Structure formats: C-alpha cells, structure tokens
Amino acid sequence: xxxxxxxxxxxxxxxxxxxxxxxxxxxxxxxxxxxxxxxxxxxxxxxxxxxxxxxxxxxxxxxxxxxxxxxxxxxxxxxxxxxxxxxxxxxxxxxxxxxxxxxxxxxxxxxxxxxxxxxxxxxxxxxxxxxxxxxxxxxxxxxxxxxxxxxxxxxxxxxxxxxxxxxxxxxxxxxxxxxxxxxxxxxxxxxxxxxxxxxxxxxxxxxxxxxxxxxxxxxxxxxxxxxxxxxxxxxxxxxxxxxxxxxxxxxxxxxxxxxxxxxxxxxxxxxxxxxxxxxxxxxxxxxxxxxxxxxxxxxxxxxxxxxxxxxxxxxxxxxxxxxxxxxxxxxxxxxxxxxxxxxxxxxxxxxxxxxxxxxxxxxxxxxxxxxxxxxxxxxxxxxxxxxxxxxxxxxxxxxxxxxxxxxxxxxxxxxxxxxxxxxxxxxxxxxxxxxxxxxxxxxxxxxxxxxxxxxxxxxxxxxxxxxxxxxxxxxxxxxxxxxxxxxxxxxxxxxxxxxxxxxxxxxxxxxxxxxxxxxxxxxxxxxxxxxxxxx
Numbered sequence: 051x052x053x054x055x056x057x058x059x060x061x062x063x064x065x066x067x068x069x070x071x072x073x074x075x076x077x078x079x080x081x082x083x084x085x086x087x088x089x090x091x092x093x094x095x096x097x098x099x100x101x102x103x104x105x106x107x108x109x110x111x112x113x114x115x116x117x118x119x120x121x122x123x124x125x126x127x128x129x130x131x132x133x134x135x136x137x138x139x140x141x142x143x144x145x146x147x148x149x150x151x152x153x154x155x156x157x158x159x160x161x162x163x164x165x166x167x168x169x170x171x172x173x174x175x176x177x178x179x180x181x182x183x184x185x186x187x188x189x190x191x192x193x194x195x196x197x198x199x200x201x202x203x204x205x206x207x208x209x210x211x212x213x214x215x216x217x218x219x220x221x222x223x224x225x226x227x228x229x230x231x232x233x234x235x236x237x238x239x240x241x242x243x244x245x246x247x248x249x250x251x252x253x254x255x256x257x258x259x260x261x262x263x264x265x266x267x268x269x270x271x272x273x274x275x276x277x278x279x280x281x282x283x284x285x286x287x288x289x290x291x292x293x294x295x296x297x298x299x300x301x302x303x304x305x306x307x308x309x310x311x312x313x314x315x316x317x318x319x320x321x322x323x324x325x326x327x328x329x330x331x332x333x334x335x336x337x338x339x340x341x342x343x344x345x346x347x348x349x350x351x352x353x354x355x356x357x358x359x360x361x362x363x364x365x366x367x368x369x370x371x372x373x374x375x376x377x378x379x380x381x382x383x384x385x386x387x388x389x390x391x392x393x394x395x396x397x398x399x400x401x402x403x404x405x406x407x408x409x410x411x412x413x414x415x416x417x418x419x420x421x422x423x424x425x426x427x428x429x430x431x432x433x434x435x436x437x438x439x440x441x442x443x444x445x446x447x448x449x450x451x452x453x454x455x456x457x458x459x460x461x462x463x464x465x466x467x468x469x470x471x472x473x474x475x476x477x478x479x480x481x482x483x484x485x486x487x488x489x490x491x492x493x494x495x496x497x498x499x500x501x502x503x504x505x506x507x508x509x510x511x512x513x514x515x516x517x518x519x520x521x522x523x524x525x526x527x528x529x530x531x532x533x534x535x536x537x538x539x540x541x542x543x544x545x546x547x548x549x550x551x552x553x554x555x556x557x558x559x560x561x562x563x564x565x566x567x568x569x570x571x572x573x574x575x576x577x578x579x580x581x582x583x584x585x
Contacts, residue, residue: 065518066136070335073112076518077124086123088116102160135525137316138228143207145222157207164206195355200435203249240279244358284360285528308528320520322541333489352471353430409494412455421460436579462502482506486516500547511544
C-alpha cells in the first residue's frame with residue numbers, strides 16, 4: 051500500500067505503546083501530532099522473588115479498552131485510521147500453540163528464573179566470563195552480543211520454558227516476543243521483527259539490512275528451529291487488520307498493520323536522535339541510553355552493544371539498566387501509599403507532581419542519604435541478578451522527604467555509572483542527552499540528571515508519548531508517506547536543563563561513594579540472594 055503525501059494530511063495512525071506498567075494508545079497524525087491519548091494499567095506478577103510475569107489477555111484487554119477511548123476522544127472517521135503500529139517492552143517471551151493461544155503467562159524482561167538453565171546451556175570445557183569460549187566467540191561475531199547471564203532476555207526465558215515447563219515446551223508452536231504477539235493478534239501472522247528477535251541470540255546481524263537466522267546459533271541455544279517465527283523488517287506492511295479486531299475497535303478492514311518495533315528502537319525514532327552518536331535517554335520502568343551508529347560493536351564486560359533497529363542501514367547502541375522509574379513507582383505504591391491499614395490516603399492523579407515538588411524542596415545531596423536503586427538486580431554496566439535496593443546512612447534527622455530525594459539521586463548516580471560504558475563505546479562523551487519516557491515529566495529529576503551527569507538534558511515537548519510518535523513514524527515510513535530523516539525534523543525540544551557547576555564537586559563525591567558502596571556490598575548481596583539460599 052502506497053499513498054502520496056498529498057492525501058496524507060487527514061491520515062492517522064493508531065499507535066500502541068505497551069510498556070511494563072500499562073498500555074498507552076494514541077491517535078496520531080502522520081505528521082506526528084497527537085490527537086488523543088488513553089492509558090490502562092497492567093499488573094506485574096512477581097514469581098518466586100526473581101520471576102516476573104504478565105498476562106497476554108490483560109495486555110489485549112488494556113489495548114482494546116484504551117483504543118476505544120482514544121478513538122472516541124479523537125472523533126475522527128474510521129477511514130482516516132490508515133494504520134496500526136506497535137511499540138512494546140522488549141525481551142518478553144510468550145509460548146503459543148498453533149492457533150496463537152498463549153500456553154502460559156508472558157515471561158517479561160525482569161524475569162531471572164532462566165539463569166541456571168542458561169548457565170548449563172552456555173558453559174563448556176573452556177569458559178570466558180561464564181560462557182563457553184567458542185560459543186561466546188560465535189555469538190559476539192555473528193549477533194553482536196550474547197545471552198544475558200542474569201537470564202533476563204529471550205534466550206533465558208525460552209530455556210526456562212524448555213527445562214522447567216517441558217509439557218508447555220512440547221506444545222509450543224512458536225515463541226513470540228511481546229511485539230510479535232501483538233502483531234499475531236492484529237493480523238494472524240506469526241512473525242518477528244529484526245529487533246524483537248535480537249535477544250534470542252539466534253540471528254546473524256553482520257549485514258544490517260539482511261538479518262537472518264543462523265542454524266549454528268540456534269543449535270548453541272538448544273531451542274528447536276521450528277519454534278522461531280518468520281523474520282520481517284520493522285517497516286514491513288504485514289497486511290490488513292483482522293476483520294474481527296476491526297469490528298471490535300470500530301475500524302475498517304482496510305486499516306493496515308505495520309510491524310513496528312520494540313521500545314528502544316521506537317524511542318530512538320520518537321526522540322528524533324537519528325544522527326550517529328546522538329544519544330537519547332529513556333526513563334520508564336527501566337532506563338537506557340541509546341544512539342544510532344553505523345557499526346556493529348560489542349563490549350561484553352560492560353554489557354553494551356549495537357543492535358539491529360528500525361532505521362535502515364543503522365545499528366542502535368543500547369546500554370540498558372533495570373533501574374528506572376520503577377524505583378519511583380515502588381516508593382509511591384509500596385511505601386507512601388501502601389494499602390496496609392496504616393493510612394487511609396489514596397494516591398491521586400498528581401502523585402508524581404507531588405513527589406516532584408518535594409524533591410525540589412530538599413537540598414542536593416539528600417542530607418547524606420544514599421540510595422542503591424537495584425530493585426530487581428542490574429544489567430549495565432554489571433550483569434548481576436543478586437543486587438538489591440536499599441538506603442544507606444539514615445539518621446534521626448531524616449524523614450520521608452529525604453528518602454524521596456535520595457531515590458531520585460540514586461537512580462541518577464546509577465545512570466552516571468552506565469554513562470561510563472556509553473562513553474567508552476562511542477569513544478567520546480555525548481554533548482547532551484535527549485530525555486524521553488515518563489521520568490522526563492519530572493523537572494526536578496531532569497535537573498538532577500543534568501547535575502549528576504554534568505550534561506545538558508534536552509526534554510522533548512511530550513516525553514511520555516515519544517514511543518507512540520516513533521511507532522507512528524515507522525508506520526508512515528512503511529507506507530511510503532515519509533522518510534525517517536524528514537519525520538525527525540518535526541520533533542521539537544521543549545526545555546533544556548543545564549548542569550549547575552556549583553554542584554559538580556558534590557555529585558563527584560557522591561558518585562565515588564556510590565561506586566564504593568557497590569564494591570563493598572556486592573559480596574553481601576551475593577550471599578543474601580544466592581539461588582536456593584534459605585531466607
């Protein structure tokens with residue numbers, strides 16, 4: 051399906067942004083203007099302390115409900131919705147049967163239960179950094195990376211199903227990523243995009259415009275070849291929307307479905323950072339720093355690599371941390387407004403605004419309190435599933451306001467730790483970071499990031515909706531309505547937060563303390579959280 055730019059002025063895309071905390075749906079013009087917006091939360095189930103699951107049925111119900119609301123508020127003709135395109139959380143795995151029905155809950159990106167099964171699969175007689183030397187060499191050479199030792203990616207999740215749930219594995223027709231599952235529900239096709247398949251570590255990524263499965267990598271992983279879906283590009287038109295879905299949403303079957311991308315790929319497009327080395331900084335449930343580059347490169351020790359993405363002939367450098375705004379959500383939901391009978395107050399819609407104002411009132415340095423933000427282990431610059439969060443140096447003079455400021459600063463110090471890996475990878479320190487994601491809504495947090503990183507933080511005008519804008523651009527490019535470079539020109543930067551030079555010494559000192567605490571506490575965390583340890 052190809053359209054001319056002339057008839058695109060009234061065209062809209064239904065853009066889906068399925069994150070860990072919920073499903074957002076926007077009705078967006080092809081030019082990137084958001085007409086309407088809706089959100090539905092989604093529950094995360096913690097399993098055996100180190101597992102994390104979500105229900106695919108909950109995803110779909112949230113999507114349908116949010117889409118109906120967004121379409122109602124947009125008040126545009128159904129015929130103007132020319133495409134649906136999805137951005138989702140990455141690294142989740144759903145085993146489905148031949149009819150596309152999930153055989154269990156989705157194992158999402160935080161889940162670490164696959165680690166012991168992965169360790170058995172990848173070890174050999176001669177090991178480097180926990181991997182069989184020959185397997186590691188092949189993985190890095192062909193894919194640009196290797197399975198995460200923490201088990202927090204598609205490789206670990208599939209091995210968990212194979213070894214811990216053998217009856218489900220036997221019934222599995224295909225293993226699908228979160229994005230792939232949505233495309234299946236929208237079109238009936240079993241596919242995977244070049245970025246959604248990445249962390250299964252079974253594709254040869256050396257020719258960026260010709261990603262393909264490699265049988266040697268599939269044998270090394272130990273998953274049946276037939277259980278992997280067909281590969282497509284992010285901009286591929288997968289066909290028309292299934293009639294039953296169109297009827298359920300009030301759309302027409304002429305609506306096309308463009309394959310879309312996982313969140314870090316879509317965010318890189320929605321942030322407008324398409325030039326080589328121009329970094330965006332996403333702060334959602336997790337956080338990452340990413341930049342398009344023209345080369346494939348891997349640093350196994352820093353857990354950072356360049357990967358296939360939505361933009362043709364480009365790789366995307368990604369440094370991913372488990373710790374992001376999930377720390378703020380934990381503070382809000384488990385501490386401040388936890389429903390344990392002690393308080394009757396319920397969180398209001400402006401809770402995050404309230405936290406933001408509190409942080410702004412507290413002095414930099416959080417009165418000496420340090421916060422370690424590793425609620426669910428960490429990935430970059432260390433892949434350590436045993437790390438956990440905690441406050442350090444609490445005293446009688448501290449209160450809830452102190453803790454809130456410490457949480458904001460601790461996540462920023464953790465980002466500075468990751469920035470060292472990014473700088474080494476790019477061989478230069480970025481001139482600035484473009485912030486997107488829900489965390490970018492907090493002006494206080496943006497300023498803390500600027501001060502802690504000693505970098506200007508550029509906030510796009512609507513940071514929360516960057517992924518949906520990215521999905522819209524991918525759809526428009528896929529339908530021949532625009533190019534990536536042309537679409538990036540429409541993305542505007544709102545506020546720029548400059549680092550305060552008077553705070554440089556303070557945060558330099560805090561950062562050294564942060565690293566020291568990690569070095570000293572890491573052995574303690576390993577003792578406390580070793581697999582099988584009696585608690």
